[in-house]
Amino acid sequence: MTKGFNSLFLSVLLIMSVAIVFSMPIDPNAEKHFSKAENSFKNKDLKSAENSLLEALKLEPDNAVYRYILGQVQYMQDNLLEAKNNLEIVSRSRISQDKGEEYNSKLKNFKKKIRDLQSRMSTEGENKFKVYEKNKASPQKLKLAVTLYQAFRLNPGLRYKNFKLLEEITSIYESALQKSFEGTDWQKEPMLQLAFIYEISNKKDKAAEVYMRALDYVEDSNEEFIITHKFDYLNRSNKEKLLDTIEAGDFTRQDFEDLMGSNAQEISESDRKKIDDMLGDASSKLQNAGTDEERERVLEDIKAQILEKQKKGEFQLNDKLKKKLEAEGKTMEDYLKEQGL
Structure with missing residues (x-):
């Protein structure tokens, strides 16, 4: 394991060891899942730790501490897109006087750490864009569109510089997901990817429509929380x-x-x-x-x-x-x- 991994591992382990104190768990079953995740993490079984954290979030989806640790665990497994999804929610969380000084102090610290992680995500986004550039003549248009989505998701700067490409990949996604639009075959992850593309293309109404439809297909309260967060964020001002x-x-x-x-x-x-x-x-x-x-x-x-x-x-x-x-x-x-x- 690399020095960077070990440093991050110790940092997350320290947070987990005191998390119950400042995460303010409400559901005792969520706390049990978190304790399970902590044990798995100590044994460096990151996948089991991730699964236990997901179970905890099904019970307490608004717990920023659980979500931050989940994002870090996903980041350590090189699952940068899922890490981005969860860490982004934490980074958008607001300080709340109701939750106390210690919670708010930790939240500020989390946001700083999330910012430090963005460099690697941006680099990976650049790499994805290079893959697209190298293969853009390929007939596998859908595969190229997904690669571009990944690049734009991980590296926000790329989407500003390549705005014209958004129209191109929007059309490819829409054609591929026709059955989802018709309601005969809902493709959850691809449709949420398209909603994100709509959002960064300034097509707020179309993004909102997809998020609203996605709520009909949620399987648990954590999924519902994530999609509701995305929908609510659309209504924030520029x-x-x-x-x-x-x-x-x-x-x-x-x-x-x-x-x-x-x-x-x-x-x-x-x-x-x-x-x-x-x-x-x-x-x-x-x-x-x-x-x-x-x-x-x-x-x-x-x-x-x-x-x-x-x-x-x-x-x-x-x-x-x-x-x-x-x-x-x-x-x-x-x-x-x-x-x-």
């Missing part, structure tokens, strides 16, 4: 979603440069560091924000910094974006509002 993305560390400097319409070669190394520092600082502040007002202040601070730097000429807009704003009679501030800032 501003809230952008804040979540920054907090999770999914919004990188490159994404920021793309948003600003900047050419990479026009930004100095010094300014790049300023962007990294700004996003890192914003992420830390968001992890500690306990109210919507505090989160709003973080966003306003980012916006103020962007406008100030743009006025100073530190961010040079590319000609295409500059002409677009001039033609529409819009200011930089108008543009930022449209982008959720």
Whole structure:
């Protein structure tokens, strides 16, 4: 086993050993499943630990501690897509005064650790995209579409840069899942993949329709919780979603440069560091924000910094974006509002 695996293993083991204290289990049977998972984990039987954690979540689907540990266990088994699904829910969880200071402290720590894991997920997403690029002439269009889904799911930056490909894979998925749309053969996982593609393609209504239909086919309360979470998240504003993305560390400097319409070669190394520092600082502040007002202040601070730097000429807009704003009679501030800032 690698040094990285052992380090992560010890970290998760430590969390599990004290988890009952701060996870606030309500159902004693859920606690039994968790104890079972802990024993399996100690014996390095990760698959059994995963199964026991899933059983615990069927009884307490809103337990962020159980879900965080499940995501870590899946991550350690290289099941990055499932790990992403579970860790993403935890990263979007809000601090709650009702759950106490210790719970909230652990939740903040979990969010930081989740952010640290994103680097490997992004790398794997890049690898998936390279596989697509290498084989895009292949007649196996569905296989290519699934590979692209995996790339976009693991590496958010790729979806911004390759937005046109979303239309292509949407059509492939829709054709392959015609029977599911007709109600004769429901394909759970592929349909949820399509819902995600709709979501990142800004087709909110279509994504909502799939999630609503998926609720008719759930097999347990954990599945219901996950799909309901996805459905509810659709209704969050673009501003809230952008804040979540920054907090999770999914919004990188490159994404920021793309948003600003900047050419990479026009930004100095010094300014790049300023962007990294700004996003890192914003992420830390968001992890500690306990109210919507505090989160709003973080966003306003980012916006103020962007406008100030743009006025100073530190961010040079590319000609295409500059002409677009001039033609529409819009200011930089108008543009930022449209982008959720």
